Amino acid sequence: MSNRVPIIALAGNPNSGKTTVFNALTGARQKVGNWPGVTVERKEGKTRLGDGKEVTIVDLPGIYSLTANSIDERIARDFLLKERPSLVAVVLDVSNFERNLYLPLQLMELGVSRLVLVFNMMDEARAKGMDIDTEGLSRVLGVPIIPTVATKGIGIEKLKEVLALELAKKGEPSPCPLRYGEKVEGAIMALEKAIKEAKSLPQRYPTRWLAIKLLEGDQEYLAHISGTNSPGEGVLSRLTLLQEELEQEIGYDLETALVEKRFGYIKGLMGEFVKRRWDLDQRLSLSDKIDRIVTNRFLGLPIFLFLMWLTFKLTFDVGGIFLDYIDSFFGLLGDKVALLIQTTHGPAWLASLLQDGIIGGVGSVLVFLPNIFFLFLAISIMEETGYMARGAFVMDRLMHAMGLHGKSFIPMVLGFGCNVPAIMATRTLENPKDRIITILVNPLMSCSARLPIYVLFAGALFSAHQGTVIFSLYLLGVVLAIALARLFKTLFFKGEPSPLVMELPPYRMPTWKSVLFNTWHRSMIFVKKAGTIIFGTVVLIWFLASFPLGVEYASQHSIVGRLGTLLAPIFKPAGFGFWQAAVALFFGILAKEVVVGTLGTLYGTEEEKLGAMVAQHFSPLTAYAFMVMSLVYIPCIATIGVIKRETNSWKWTGFAVGYSLFLGWLLAVLIYQGGRLLGLG
Amino acid sequence: MWPLAMCQQGERVVIKEIAGGMGIKRRLEAMGLYPGEEVEVVLANGGPVILSVKGSRVGIGRGMAFKIFVSNNGMKRRKEE
Numbered sequence: 199m200s201n202r203v204p205i206i207a208l209a210g211n212p213n214s215g216k217t218t219v220f221n222a223l224t225g226a227r228q229k230v231g232n233w234p235g236v237t238v239e240r241k242e243g244k245t246r247l248g249d250g251k252e253v254t255i256v257d258l259p260g261i262y263s264l265t266a267n268s269i270d271e272r273i274a275r276d277f278l279l280k281e282r283p284s285l286v287a288v289v290l291d292v293s294n295f296e297r298n299l300y301l302p303l304q305l306m307e308l309g310v311s312r313l314v315l316v317f318n319m320m321d322e323a324r325a326k327g328m329d330i331d332t333e334g335l336s337r338v339l340g341v342p343i344i345p346t347v348a349t350k351g352i353g354i355e356k357l358k359e360v361l362a363l364e365l366a367k368k369g370e371p372s373p374c375p376l377r378y379g380e381k382v383e384g385a386i387m388a389l390e391k392a393i394k395e396a397k398s399l400p401q402r403y404p405t406r407w408l409a410i411k412l413l414e415g416d417q418e419y420l421a422h423i424s425g426t427n428s429p430g431e432g433v434l435s436r437l438t439l440l441q442e443e444l445e446q447e448i449g450y451d452l453e454t455a456l457v458e459k460r461f462g463y464i465k466g467l468m469g470e471f472v473k474r475r476w477d478l479d480q481r482l483s484l485s486d487k488i489d490r491i492v493t494n495r496f497l498g499l500p501i502f503l504f505l506m507w508l509t510f511k512l513t514f515d516v517g518g519i520f521l522d523y524i525d526s527f528f529g530l531l532g533d534k535v536a537l538l539i540q541t542t543h544g545p546a547w548l549a550s551l552l553q554d555g556i557i558g559g560v561g562s563v564l565v566f567l568p569n570i571f572f573l574f575l576a577i578s579i580m581e582e583t584g585y586m587a588r589g590a591f592v593m594d595r596l597m598h599a600m601g602l603h604g605k606s607f608i609p610m611v612l613g614f615g616c617n618v619p620a621i622m623a624t625r626t627l628e629n630p631k632d633r634i635i636t637i638l639v640n641p642l643m644s645c646s647a648r649l650p651i652y653v654l655f656a657g658a659l660f661s662a663h664q665g666t667v668i669f670s671l672y673l674l675g676v677v678l679a680i681a682l683a684r685l686f687k688t689l690f691f692k693g694e695p696s697p698l699v700m701e702l703p704p705y706r707m708p709t710w711k712s713v714l715f716n717t718w719h720r721s722m723i724f725v726k727k728a729g730t731i732i733f734g735t736v737v738l739i740w741f742l743a744s745f746p747l748g749v750e751y752a753s754q755h756s757i758v759g760r761l762g763t764l765l766a767p768i769f770k771p772a773g774f775g776f777w778q779a780a781v782a783l784f785f786g787i788l789a790k791e792v793v794v795g796t797l798g799t800l801y802g803t804e805e806e807k808l809g810a811m812v813a814q815h816f817s818p819l820t821a822y823a824f825m826v827m828s829l830v831y832i833p834c835i836a837t838i839g840v841i842k843r844e845t846n847s848w849k850w851t852g853f854a855v856g857y858s859l860f861l862g863w864l865l866a867v868l869i870y871q872g873g874r875l876l877g878l879g
Numbered sequence: 880m881w882p883l884a885m886c887q888q889g890e891r892v893v894i895k896e897i898a899g900g901m902g903i904k905r906r907l908e909a910m911g912l913y914p915g916e917e918v919e920v921v922l923a924n925g926g927p928v929i930l931s932v933k934g935s936r937v938g939i940g941r942g943m944a945f946k947i948f949v950s951n952n953g954m955k956r957r958k959e960e
Contacts, residue, residue, distance in 0.1 A: 263908070416901075450914070486929075494926065495925040498926060591940065699903070699943055701938070
């Protein structure tokens with residue numbers, strides 16, 4: 199224990215600036231967004247405190263309380279209960295004091311850690327005319343309070359000092375100063391006694407916390423005490439009695455009474471320690487005025503669609519400008535490398551591996567980096583300004599009509615970038631049914647990895663209508679997602695979607711620094727993928743295409759050629775029943791951009807000439823069928839992995855893989871056969 | 880008592896009842912929305928309703944706005960004690 203690096207947990211409401219504090223403390227640059235639940239991943243970083251001691255800081259998900267009805271809240275609570283970090287730093291947006299103080303009160307009630315309160319956004323509080331007596335407040339609450347403006351790094355050094363000081367104290371968990379009044383306290387005590395007497399009850403929760411949650415009638419805790427062989431029967435009977443008694447006395451439900459008490463206590467603190475020089479709440483803020491327009495019943499959707507259109511314009515038109523440069527760069531690089539090996543009398547196989555395999559394969563994927571960069575740029579800007587959260591509301595009705603939830607919109611949009619973070623973003627959905635449907639249909643959103651395939655094929659065979667063809671594929675994905683969401687909903691998940699309630703953070707001017715950082719960070723994931731999975735795959739394919747020894751490179755007699763020949767008949771009804779296509783699709787399971795890389799390797803050419811090669815092998819009809827297949831069939835390995843992790847079920851993972859494989863094949867066949875009937879073949 | 884969805888923009892109302900499961904009730908509570916709390920309707924134009932709750936803005940989907948019942952009598956419910 200003493201040798202272990204101490205853990206400090208970082209907690210706070212969504213939009214409280216918690217992630218910014220985390221970055222300022224650890225120096226780890228991560229993304230800061232504006233929609234709730236942005237820190238869904240468990241992030242941790244190391245930092246040296248004031249005394250030079252090293253600690254691990256764990257960034258908990260942004261939460262409002264500890265009721266465990268959303269995954270985020272459960273993650274946070276269970277972490278605190280299990281790991282029992284000696285110190286929890288709670289970040290509060292003090293300009294929003296009243297609501298933000300609820301969480302630390304809950305943490306004190308849970309009673310497992312010492313707290314340090316970080317009063318963030320002091321500048322905004324001051325601008326709102328608030329004067330906060332942090333010293334007085336700190337005395338009453340019995341915990342240190344450090345004022346900060348994390349975006350400007352103000353107060354962070356002081357925070358490090360105080361954390362070191364508190365850590366060195368190794369004291370008891372911070373006690374909760376809140377008391378519920380004689381009657382309720384009496385009931386809590388009686389219940390605590392009953393809990394302690396129920397010896398066989400697993401000791402998962404602190405007794406006072408358990409007693410309070412039971413009085414509130416929280417299902418999870420009720421299930422805990424009435425589990426197998428009902429070890430907590432004595433507690434249960436006691437509870438029913440106490441609840442009835444209290445509710446009769448209070449006149450309404452106990453749960454509301456307890457919540458009122460907590461907020462009442464906070465109001466009391468506000469009255470005593472927060473002076474408001476003027477009341478700004480009365481005035482309509484600029485943020486509200488913008489909301490009147492962007493969430494307007496008639497204007498909301500057109501504005502949303504316009505922004506989406508702008509996003510795609512930026513991605514393809516602006517991104518496309520850079521595409522040609524990178525393209526010719528790799529072409530040139532390949533030629534130069536091959537020439538160099540030739541002139542130095544290096545082995546021919548090495549020239550082939552470098553030019554055909556690595557530079558051809560990886561290069562054909564990396565040319566799409568500009569597109570991906572601009573897509574992530576647009577998404578980051580929408581997140582940072584706060585528009586994303588509004589988008590959820592604008593889309594709520596439409597999403598409901600699809601059988602999805604307004605919040606499903608965020609993962610769906612992110613799916614255009616990459617399905618992996620998109621599926622992780624479904625954690626903000628509280629209802630598991632909504633989550634699973636959103637996860638299942640998410641891979642149908644054309645992620646940036648599929649774009650290279652579209653660009654290649656549409657460019658080669660539909661050069662006059664390239665944009666329209668690509669757009670139609672994006673649209674097809676969306677339409678399929680809607681249709682399947684509806685279908686899955688009626689098949690597996692009857693009942694209403696859960697209601698949409700979300701905090702709308704004030705609009706903020708995004709800082710270029712953080713927007714660019716987010717974009718860069720996310721684009722780098724793509725580059726990393728190009729450097730690892732894609733690199734590995736293309737090298738593997740090169741080997742498979744060059745062996746057995748003596749075969750002509752990437753001919754049908756090579757290993758890869760034989761594998762493709764084996765698979766090709768399956769795709770015959772879809773019109774692309776030749777082995778190169780089969781091999782490309784097979785390896786595309788690793789990552790969809792590999793389809794392009796594989797074709798590049800198999801045809802032994804880089805991006806520049808690949809289009810011409812593709813045009814020789816495909817007709818417009820078969821190319822379209824192939825693109826539809828690439829859109830729908832099997833999510834890539836990384837996505838399959840994240841589906842398994844997020845649904846925690848092999849059944850759903852298998853279902854996602856199975857349905858997409860079949861649907862992709864079916865659609866490709868339908869398109870090809872239908873097209874032929876219409877005489878398009 | 881009427882649903883929140885019927886409120887006028889700019890109105891100050893008191894939450895009376897929330898129809899819905901325990902899950903959503905608890906979530907609303909933690910955001911400061913519970914029976915007895917006074918809120919301001921910042922935006923109501925037929926789409927989502929945006930409320931000012933304890934100084935922050937909370938958006939409520941149209942569907943949910945029909946399940947939160949409010950009144951404007953300004954009388955808070957009897958408090959404990």
